[in-house]
Amino acid sequence: MSRSTSIRRVAAVAVAGLLAATALAAGSSTAAPPPDAAVPTAGWQAGTPPLSTPWTAQVSPSNALPEYPRPQLTRPQWQNLNGLWEFAAAATGEAPPIGKTLAEKVLVPYPIESALSGVQRHEDRMWYRRTFTVPDNWKQKRLLLHFGAVDYDAKVWVNGRQVATHRGGYDGFDVDVTSVLHKSGPQELIVWAEDLTDETFQPIGKQREVSDHGIFYQGSSGIWRTVWMEPVATSSIDRLQLTPDLPTSSLRLTADTSGPAGLSVEATAYDGQRVVGTVRGKADTELRLPIRNPKLWSPDSPFLYDLKVKLIDRGKTVDQVGSYAGMRSVGKVKGADGKLRMALNGKILFNLATLDQGFWPDGLNTAPTDAALKFDLEQDKALGFNTVRKHIKVEPDRWYYHADKLGLMVWQDMPATKPDPIPAPWQAQFKAELHELVDEHKSFTSITTWVPFNEGWGEWDLAETGRIADSVKQQDPSRLVNAHSGMNCCDSLGDSGRGDIIDHHAYLGPATPSPAGDRVSVDGEHGGFGLKVPDHMWFGDGFAYEMTPDSATLTRRYVENQRDVLRSANSCGISGSVYTQITDVEGELNGFYTYDRQVPKMDFAQVRAVNESIIRGADGTGTSGPTPPPGTPGIDGIHFYPLDGTAEDAVGNNDGTLVGGATFGPGKNGQALVLNGSGQFVDTGAQLLDTAGSYSASAWVKLNKADGSFQTVVSQDGDRDSAFFLQYSGADQRFAMSFTGLRALSPTKPNPGQWYHLTGVRDAAKGELKLYVDGELVATKAACSLDSTSTGHTLIGRAKFGGNSVDYLDGSADQVHLFDRALTDTEVKDLYTSGR
Template sequence: MRRLAWIAAATAIAVAVATPAAAAPPPPEGPSWHPGIPPIATPWTAQVGPTNALPEYPRPQLTRNRWQNLNGVWEFARATVDQAVPAGQSLGERVLVPYPIESALSGIQRHEDRMWYRRTFTVPAAWAGQRLVLHFGAVDYDAKVYVNGTQVGTHRGGYDGFDLDVTDALVGTGPQELIVWAEDLTDATGQPIGKQRRVSDRGIFYQGSSGIWRTVWMEPVPAASITSLSMTPSLATQSLGLTVNGTPGQQFEAVARNGNKVVGRVTGTVGTPVAVPVPNPKLWSPDNPFLYDLQVRLTSGDTVGSYFGMRQIGTLRGADGKLRIALNGKILFNLANLDQGFWPDGLNTAPTDAALKFDLQQDKAMGFNAVRKHIKVEPDRWYYWADKLGLMVWQDMPAANTGPIPVEWRDQFEAELHEMVREHQSWTSIVAWVPFNEGWGEWDRTATGRIADDVKAQDPSRLVNAHSGVNCCNSKGDSGRGDVIDFHQYLGPASPAPSGDRVSIDGEHGGFGLKTSNHMWFGDGGAYEMTPDKATLTAKYVENQKAVIASAKSCGISASVYTQITDVEGELNGFWTYDRQVAKMDLKQVKQINQQIIAAADGSPGNVPQPPPGTPGLTGIAYYPLDGSFADEAGSHDATVVGGAAFVAGHTGDGVSFDNGYLDTGAPLIDTATDYTAAAWVKLDRVDGAFQTVVSQDGPTNSDFFLQYSGADQRFAMSFVGVRALAPTRPNPGQWYHLAGVRDTVKGELRLYVDGQLAGTAGACLPQAAPTGNTVIGRGKFGGNPVDFLDGTVDQVHLYDRALTPAEIQQLFTSGN
């Protein structure tokens, strides 16, 4: 049966009703377990052994007072396709459950496509008369479970749990044999794998984790029992929406408490939603992560403990008019750290509960109020600590391979996505679902939009971020669905603007790196930009995060995600080393700037000065008719030829045809700190995958702007680096077009006009710096080098110190000049 799990944090009462697990049995006879040696060890590596492998109660939001942990030393062997179940046979190796077999802590420390696990267990005599349920936190990826040689269940999915009632397979009262078969082909299939690969690429993908990787445990339950609770707080009705799932027709009573004080009580029927009153609720927030206790009891006897927080995630328009994320009806910037959830000793599995908690504690200590759980799903206790510590969680769906998911795997991906939402629907900390990252696995933009709608229908109480990094990598483009517009930019931050009923966020940025001797997985590695020492790394972070404030003020982003909490294998861009032994930045400075961001990004208007009126008329501040000369007929900045160029027949009179050359005006004619327009007639000799620039202005490294033909899109564009206002169609070679590119600082956008008509817009809300380089005609600048030379003819170039109106651009086009 599928696990009706729901994940969150245990409260004092919920934990108190769960008695400690019975001591782990002695290791089986025969070969003994020995841990492997990880390349680097965490502070918790040496604390792990056969008798204390993750002994904590694994399901904090649904606790009972009797259970037994089955973690510890199991027998292990490689399996083959269609091999008979080795019932009654001792296996030749020993593995420490629940650490994945590739990990050092497992004692196996190698990958197997298929594997057997075996152990025995004894049902306590005190459990007589009850049903026995086995719980598997997660097995990656396909699993079959046998008790006393009888198959009791199967499961597919590496990130969700499952439960099996094995009562009917028990034999007598002595030892019972438990065998688990697992198959994990990882990136050889279309299964959801997140960052796992069979072989690490020493870059952004990591060593895979196969087999049992979360706690295995068992508990007795009555014939009529509770399987899960579904909880959704409502501030509007001052109540907790509750559905008790379990044996149909059973009656129950639910009691909510603040400490020993009863705050609400309700009765109902299993499967039917009820509202538990929570009058004048104490609200959960990162600053005050208050949690209520909950007890649910069937009238037939089964009783479980749980907890919940009262909070509401939504959107609200700020004083600047931009739509922003709100918590409990107030705008709150989500300042998040990217969290991959990998460990050098346990890989997918943290060595101890204290280790699992550590990363979240550091997030709080550094002033973050949110975490993006990056394409991985954690054990329940991770979300418990997020609830308890007060961190808002953006929960990703684990991606399949980076290419489109094969047709035969798409239904499975969607099923696992909805199971992830169902199992995690009651965690207070989770505020958003993220189905896709950077287009990995996406097969169709319309399908992505439908999937986002389906998730929103499943859980209307949270935000849905259809595609994090919609501007990046393998993305199929913006479906327009979901609640969020999410851009990635390294080093960033990204600066998308909210639009319509969708907020905007910077889903990933940063990634500054530092090497730390004796604390690197491969002894080396890299990042998006490396730094030489701790002081430089800290300064880079602080300066980069100051830009987050500018992006929030000018563009209206509601959240940012910095990469990342720790180094991971070859990625050296963490606040901490991969082994969690060394803090790589001055964390006091980190906390200071982080607190400034949350305080400043409150929805108040940014400092966007009104642009001056500019020079009236359609001649502009510079005008190059290019009729037999390079004279500036509006000003005093005559152009000079650099490289090959010649006068030919133009659109009106002469024009200039380029042969790997360009025109240099000798000065920065455009004040990029305010509004401006560049216009020209252009005829392209070729239309292919190469960029061609009509007009630009040199910056320190890249052009301040490009009025261009974008080879990547095969369309005309008005561009900044990483931002393009694109025409809708491909131009024809040999045809004259009139282009006008407008920078509008008040609206925060770029506009492109083709032949007098608006052809494309793009958000460009961040203020530009003052000009530093010359205005040029016929090329651009990128990475410090001249690039994108025009292969065609240009004519009638105008430059303006204001944003022309649509009517003026139409008039300029009609005039032919």
């Protein structure tokens, strides 16, 4: 037995130790037999979900996800064990209910909290029980039980003997139960599951035991993917590892097997009925299956080759499976503007994606039917997207099969733990589940990018984050690795410098990071425009990053935002973007569809048109960076507010107005503006800086406090957010020159009661944001800004974020200068030294 490194097979007892040709159409294998008659159907009734999808009423005990669940390794003989099982809550240390009838019924594989399960409540621990019979013509073979996923800790008994334990809510496991089967008659199967959700640091994605009515959702416990069984020979193929290699026109193929070593494998590739390549060699070693002049897989032409793989022992075929693969490459290419971009098959292709949470109002973690599972992907394609970011969740294999067939690239996230740093006892488990995720899914053509971390949730050490990204790249060099999506956001520890991608989040955005070194840049999340649709909301209400009053406005705001994505692609060099999101989810109302998939919320023709324009034009061809004018010379700038008892503009003609009772007091140089942090500021009455070009802002500032609150010294209003913020960042407890989602930070925390000289510089030509403290350059950030529409007033002592006035200064400001150019290091030093 050569495949021993995977955590998928977990049989805990010794097991003892051919099939006809498998259909080449991997997604259309023989339908499963009906549920075993030994399980009674009385005593079960589906619950009533807050919202019903078009597929809710189609689900019943006789047809619970009957499709063949493993499209990349098919055999004609199998039996589906979905359907009604007995169910009961369990207690810690309780003995398994061997030979006992459980009081309740549950419809497997729907999680117990879902309406479709018929239980519709959470239990920390639970029992499942049913019986099954083994077909007579399987008796001379080994019997494997397959569990698609059980959340989170599982134990399995067959005929009173424990045969398996497994930890992990998103990966499958297999159990060889041959040695514990009765010779005939019913076989008893019992499963114990424990799911403590957010009480531990198990990977849970967006699940919470109780939904927060916000960005976290109702959890899903217990069995939530198909349970099934199949007969296999003593020697059999466990898994196929498939990696296209375009430079050699071949498919790298490894057949992982169980049984005696030294067997051979023969693999054949088909284009329809035509053989296009064959290879024969040792099992459990990498072979190269030649495919001359391969048809390349892409979103425009998602061609897949069918495969037939035989396991051969001394000239006899002892196992045969069907599969498929696409020929494509994933990489990075420099565009005409010199910026590095994501590429498919050696050509730049903008990855235009939606965020896909994978939740359902009737089945929660589990789509009600296979048609429903496919629906969201079909809508992505119809709306003109070519990529999906599978957001901190892992789907059943058939989801990736549908993506393969439809032609959608997939960024696959690792399910996050709760946002707190993962403690030492759980770190190894997180890494084990991450690598198992890659191992189980690395043969799907559609997956192009692995994402270990999202917004720093669970991240415990920045250097370790880099090492984890490196380990994933080593495990799968054929794809890109996005070490942490949203490295600029939330709980992120920052940029580890590892992986292939610089990924920023910005709501409403889009984000505007630029490629650097050997890493491309992407907008990992943006958008989030919302619309309320009465009678189609999970809680009867909800939220979005920006609510709109009607479909027309929602569509307009989406189109405007996506046009900015195109600008970010051509000006800043992003080569991918992720719009939030394909459907509403519980309290989030920012989908293209309502959560029940019943109501489209935008004009989809306009959506598709703007999306197609991005994919067509987002390659940087013919673009160049801005060439800002030289600006006005002089140390005073274009506006100067000495704040020496008045808000007079000593250089320009825009005297300020004191708002909210702002006063004057002792300053760094004479008097200074004194603000109390609650509604007080100075309004200059005009837009004083052209934020489309280069500019600088300078001021002396003294804080009354330096805690977790943001305080802004100088800013300029935009439509929703300030175009820039010269500020104290409460999140970092540092001074900063900031754009929304991007901060150039001072290295140390300021002391309350001490005067500091701050200068923030925006150099549009270099695409940089700089912060100086007391005349010294302390931080430089690569920054490409799209904000050329800032027409709001320039302000001293407050900012604007999310359309609201925020971040009022609690302290004093003095000697405010505004410049229509990027100051040099020497000029900033001279300004500081002058005391002005």
